[in-house]
Amino acid sequence: MENLCPRFENAMQLLSKRWVGLILFELLNGAKRFSEMEADLPISGRLLSERLKLLEKEEIIVRNIYSEFPVRIEYSLTDKGRALEPVIQEIQHWANDWVTPEDLEEKKA
Template sequence: MADLCPRFEGAMGILSKRWVGLILFELLNGTKRFSEMETDLPISGRLLSDRLKMLEKENIVERNIYSEFPVRIEYSLSDKGKALKPVIQEIQNWADNWMPSDYAEQSNT
């Protein structure tokens, strides 16, 4: 049990960083280019880049570079990242059942 707490805290530290959940949710739908994610998510390019680098360092996201002109860079979930799918789906289920439908509006006031 002593090993569980630090590991759990470490996992929650990664997953609770702002925008990480949405980035992972986006990548569950498949490989994406940076520009696609930047368009689809309400996040600045700089912060998106920062979060993707952090997720890559944690081996949750893979960055693939294709030698084309212009260079094409795509992001996808690693096996470690794909293993988060049931966790993210359960959080979505919990939110659907327990969070008010106007929660986003309430939290902005």
């Protein structure tokens, strides 16, 4: 029981970093190139690169390099990352049930 709180806190700190949840959500659909994620997410390339490096360091994603011409680099979820799928889906269900369009408008104001 002693280890539960620090582990939970560590997990929440990682998952609550801005854009991490959306990056993981994107990768649940399969491997993606950096440019695809950059186009799909409203995030700067620099910040996307930082978050991808963080997730790679945490072994949640893997960077695959294909020796083609030009070189192709894709990011995909590891088993550790795929294990987050039910968590992300439950957050999506919760958001669908409880986050209203009015809530979204208040955030923009």
